[in-house]
Amino acid sequence: MAVIRRLCLLTVALLAANLAWAGGIEVREFDDPVLEQRYRSLTASLRCPLCENQAIDDSDAPVSADMRERVYLLLMDGRADIEILDHMTERFGDYVLYNPRLEGRTLLLWGLPGALVVLGGLLVVLVVRVRRNASAQRLSAEERARLDALINRERSE
Amino acid sequence: MKRRLLLLLPLVGFLVLSIFLYRGLSLDPFHRDSALLARDFPAFDKVTLEDPERRVDRALLEGQVTLVNVWGEWCPACKLEMPQLLDLADRGIRLVGINYKDTREKGLEFLEEFGNPFEVNIFDPEGNLGFELGVYGAPETFLVDRDGIIRYHHTGYIDPQDVREQILPEVQKWQ
Numbered sequence: 001m002a003v004i005r006r007l008c009l010l011t012v013a014l015l016a017a018n019l020a021w022a023g024g025i026e027v028r029e030f031d032d033p034v035l036e037q038r039y040r041s042l043t044a045s046l047r048c049p050l051c052e053n054q055a056i057d058d059s060d061a062p063v064s065a066d067m068r069e070r071v072y073l074l075l076m077d078g079r080a081d082i083e084i085l086d087h088m089t090e091r092f093g094d095y096v097l098y099n100p101r102l103e104g105r106t107l108l109l110w111g112l113p114g115a116l117v118v119l120g121g122l123l124v125v126l127v128v129r130v131r132r133n134a135s136a137q138r139l140s141a142e143e144r145a146r147l148d149a150l151i152n153r154e155r156s157e
Numbered sequence: 158m159k160r161r162l163l164l165l166l167p168l169v170g171f172l173v174l175s176i177f178l179y180r181g182l183s184l185d186p187f188h189r190d191s192a193l194l195a196r197d198f199p200a201f202d203k204v205t206l207e208d209p210e211r212r213v214d215r216a217l218l219e220g221q222v223t224l225v226n227v228w229g230e231w232c233p234a235c236k237l238e239m240p241q242l243l244d245l246a247d248r249g250i251r252l253v254g255i256n257y258k259d260t261r262e263k264g265l266e267f268l269e270e271f272g273n274p275f276e277v278n279i280f281d282p283e284g285n286l287g288f289e290l291g292v293y294g295a296p297e298t299f300l301v302d303r304d305g306i307i308r309y310h311h312t313g314y315i316d317p318q319d320v321r322e323q324i325l326p327e328v329q330k331w332q
Contacts, residue, residue, distance in 0.1 A: 048293075049291070049293035050293045050294050052186055061293075062258070062284075063292075063293040063294070066284060066288055070288065089192060090192060091192060091193070091288065091289060091290070091291040092192060092291045092293065093189060093190070093191065093192035093291065094192075095189055
């Protein structure tokens with residue numbers, strides 16, 4: 001009985017700790033589910049400038065809280081997603097975009113995986129062709145004679 | 158012979174990739190250019206830390222090269238870099254502070270304790286001027302030229318070596 005009680009206490013304590021920890025990130029209420037969805041995806045796609053690899057929806061850095069608030073205010077102001085992302089990159093740089101934009105500077109980044117797939121495909125085609133040609137080659141008279149000799153030996157044994 | 162050389166291709170690819178990734182290890186992700194470089198210092202209309210009656214705006218930063226330092230009493234690295242800022246002020250460089258996310262009382266206490274290299278301090282308790290500047294932690298320092306355009310940005314603590322090797326050359330460049 002005492003064990004169960006202790007376990008219950010532990011569970012409650014853990015839950016409380018969890019709640020206290022989650023308290024770092026505020027909860028925002030939206031009347032409009034579309035706005036809420038946009039808020040979620042925007043805050044998930046913006047990177048915290050301070051913490052290197054955390055989205056602002058997951059970070060308790062002060063600057064992330066400021067950015068979430070700004071996203072919220074701009075959404076309430078009726079701004080488009082692209083305007084909100086521009087608003088952030090104008091201040092914090094392209095660094096805050098988890099999805100880098102397709103532009104001259106990022107061409108290599110976006111193009112390289114595709115280029116590598118194409119290159120690999122070409123290589124496979126090339127190798128297969130070379131192999132097929134090699135196996136289809138005719139045997140020379142000498143090779144034919146050796147092959148016959150080998151087969152005959154096998155049979156006679 | 159040619160076919161043999163072809164066998165080395167994966168090794169070459171591996172070496173190139175290794176060098177590329179190894180270089181990445183030594184890059185500091187905090188050393189990235191501010192998005193505001195070569196752009197106007199953002200417009201603002203604020204009161205000063207020293208005098209709640211005095212309003213200042215962007216015109217404050219026009220006419221001469223200015224170092225704008227973002228600081229707060231809550232920021233330990235700001236205390237460490239004060240001697241370097243005082244040194245810069247002694248060399249005749251104009252410094253303007255932004256008291257960022259701080260209270261007036263604590264900000265003034267800080268200046269009393271650690272010295273005041275600033276001609277004036279812009280009071281930014283909510284941090285919205287900091288936001289316009291893309292500040293994500295204090296201290297941060299911006300070099301603004303005589304036309305009010307941001308020319309250089311330093312993230313984090315300025316040590317004596319930074320003063321010699323980065324700050325002073327940049328100030329001279331835009332003077």
